[in-house]
Amino acid sequence: MEQFIQQLVNGISLGSIYALIALGYTMVYGIVKLINFAHGDVFMVGAFIGFYSITFFHLGLFPALLISMTACAIFGVLIERIAYKPLRNATRIAALITAIGVSLFIEYGTIYIRGAQPEAYPSGIAPLKSIEIFGVKISGQSLLILAVSFFLMIVLQFIVHKTKIGKAMRAVSHDMDAAKLMGINVNNTISATFAIGSALAGAAGVIFGMYYTKIEPLMGIIPGLKAFVAAVLGGIGIIPGAMAGGLLLGVIEALVSAAGFSLWRDGVAFVVLILILIFRPAGLFGKNVREKV
Amino acid sequence: MLKVNDINVYYGNIHALKGVSLDIRPGEIVTLIGANGAGKSTLLKTISGLLKPKTGKILFEDEHVAGKVPQLIVKRGISHVPEGRRVFANMSVEENLELGAFLRKDKRGIREDFEKVYQLFPRLHERRKQLSGTLSGGEQQMLAMGRALMARPRLLLLDEPSMGLAPLLVKTIFRIIEEINQTGTTILLVEQNANMALSVANRAYVIETGKIVAAGTAAELGESDQIRKAYLGGH
Numbered sequence: 189m190e191q192f193i194q195q196l197v198n199g200i201s202l203g204s205i206y207a208l209i210a211l212g213y214t215m216v217y218g219i220v221k222l223i224n225f226a227h228g229d230v231f232m233v234g235a236f237i238g239f240y241s242i243t244f245f246h247l248g249l250f251p252a253l254l255i256s257m258t259a260c261a262i263f264g265v266l267i268e269r270i271a272y273k274p275l276r277n278a279t280r281i282a283a284l285i286t287a288i289g290v291s292l293f294i295e296y297g298t299i300y301i302r303g304a305q306p307e308a309y310p311s312g313i314a315p316l317k318s319i320e321i322f323g324v325k326i327s328g329q330s331l332l333i334l335a336v337s338f339f340l341m342i343v344l345q346f347i348v349h350k351t352k353i354g355k356a357m358r359a360v361s362h363d364m365d366a367a368k369l370m371g372i373n374v375n376n377t378i379s380a381t382f383a384i385g386s387a388l389a390g391a392a393g394v395i396f397g398m399y400y401t402k403i404e405p406l407m408g409i410i411p412g413l414k415a416f417v418a419a420v421l422g423g424i425g426i427i428p429g430a431m432a433g434g435l436l437l438g439v440i441e442a443l444v445s446a447a448g449f450s451l452w453r454d455g456v457a458f459v460v461l462i463l464i465l466i467f468r469p470a471g472l473f474g475k476n477v478r479e480k481v
Numbered sequence: 482m483l484k485v486n487d488i489n490v491y492y493g494n495i496h497a498l499k500g501v502s503l504d505i506r507p508g509e510i511v512t513l514i515g516a517n518g519a520g521k522s523t524l525l526k527t528i529s530g531l532l533k534p535k536t537g538k539i540l541f542e543d544e545h546v547a548g549k550v551p552q553l554i555v556k557r558g559i560s561h562v563p564e565g566r567r568v569f570a571n572m573s574v575e576e577n578l579e580l581g582a583f584l585r586k587d588k589r590g591i592r593e594d595f596e597k598v599y600q601l602f603p604r605l606h607e608r609r610k611q612l613s614g615t616l617s618g619g620e621q622q623m624l625a626m627g628r629a630l631m632a633r634p635r636l637l638l639l640d641e642p643s644m645g646l647a648p649l650l651v652k653t654i655f656r657i658i659e660e661i662n663q664t665g666t667t668i669l670l671v672e673q674n675a676n677m678a679l680s681v682a683n684r685a686y687v688i689e690t691g692k693i694v695a696a697g698t699a700a701e702l703g704e705s706d707q708i709r710k711a712y713l714g715g716h
């Protein structure tokens with residue numbers, strides 16, 4: 189039982205990282221109907237920026253997190269402006285192929301610049317003490333991951349529902365022409381969406397590095413794909429769906445591991461993807477009132 | 482107030498507006514009538530900046546606005562209520578109205594306009610917390626109009642506001658259009674329901690396959706045999 193709860197906590201921590209990445213996929217899809225396959229690589233870049241901030245500039249975890257989020261926000265906006273914006277009226281397949289190209293470009297660009305060797309996130313930046321709740325030991329890292337990701341998700345909900353830019357994002361994702369008629373600047377709104385989604389991916393990169401300690405230039409591929417599955421699981425384009433999908437996927441993986449099938453852990457996400465596409469293609473949160481961004 | 486001068490608009494190879502000109506004076510209700518596919522919506526979209534004319538001029542209060550982005554045109558004082566209402570279904574009535582005032586910064590003025598819109602459409606006030614996707618067609622039309630008014634336009638473009646509404650509601654909507662006009666808003670009203678449109682308008686234009694084929698006062702056009710045959714059920 190204790191073991192089970194511990195695995196559950198691990199699953200929720202991992203799942204909240206997936207959720208942070210999935211939010212970027214889903215927000216971007218909601219607004220420009222593009223699966224941004226470069227999103228996992230923004231996550232990777234975020235992990236490296238965090239790493240260099242900590243090792244090179246001797247910053248603490250939170251400043252590193254902020255720098256990584258800011259840099260990724262700018263990076264995301266640049267990707268959109270340079271690679272995707274010229275294709276806004278092109279076919280979807282053209283945009284998709286471009287996204288894959290951008291993804292490869294970032295991965296191998298990173299290898300070209302700094303080499304392919306992995307780095308180890310410094311230990312000791314996160315609280316090492318664990319807490320015991322009802323006899324279950326929860327690591328300080330897990331708690332930190334949970335705190336950071338839930339905080340960011342709450343901030344995101346606030347932005348999307350209470351601020352002007354958030355309302356513009358919802359309007360554009362629902363009906364671009366109608367949004368234009370309100371005087372909303374669609375280009376800026378799309379940029380803001382990329383900025384926010386990429387900042388979340390950057391944060392996910394840093395806490396991922398802290399949790400798994402090892403980072404490398406191709407590290408974004410698998411978490412990126414899994415976060416994509418999480419977004420589809422929740423219902424692509426739906427913000428609460430991405431959060432729930434990420435958490436659920438993390439928990440499923442942890443339980444599969446706990447049941448003794450840890451070799452299957454990476455595969456189970458894709459089983460989930462296939463099942464959801466067969467039985468509920470709109471996702472868990474699809475169909476009912478769609479809250480797309 | 483608005484001068485559309487010889488504009489040509491294309492969708493790819495389709496020549497949708499062929500040298501259209503039209504003139505609106507301050508305070509008027511001008512109606513544009515024509516069959517389905519004649520180019521009415523295309524003209525409104527071009528005025529509000531959703532489409533760019535290939536050639537021709539559009540002057541709003543003596544300023545060139547052809548080809549400008551919608552954002553700028555809304556700011557200048559033209560609001561467009563699109564065909565099919567296009568309310569933001571995933572947002573509440575209140576949020577829709579807020580978005581109508583997106584470019585404004587005068588908090589007090591916005592609050593006043595909320596009051597005005599709710600006075601004009603008491604139904605919207607009753608449903609202000611409701612998701613607009615759950616409103617009836619008539620209520621959505623009211624919301625789309627209210628949302629446009631939140632920008633405090635001097636010229637209001639209405640694209641088929643009576644489409645799909647029960648006759649009683651159509652009457653209500655037209656009465657409200659007249660009310661809006663009486664508070665000083667100039668109106669360009671696109672309709673297929675020519676009878677109703679001519680009954681509230683000062684002047685009218687008739688468009689056929691991308692060309693203006695007749696123009697005159699509403700009374701003149703209402704009496705023209707040709708127009709009656711084509712658009713008024715021909716008695």
Ligand SMILES: Nc1ncnc2c1ncn2[C@@H]1O[C@H](COP(=O)(O)OP(=O)(O)O)[C@@H](O)[C@H]1O
Nearest residue numbers: 492495497515516517518519520521522523524
């Ligand atoms: N997005 C579009 N792409 C191509 N052709 C269009 C498009 N929208 C309208 N058209 C064509 O332009 C013409 C005018 O359409 P529209 O302005 O919508 O007419 P109306 O509003 O008078 O019914 C029609 O022939 C229509 O088929």
Ligand SMILES: [Mg+2]
Nearest residue numbers: 521522523564
């Ligand atoms: Mg039309």
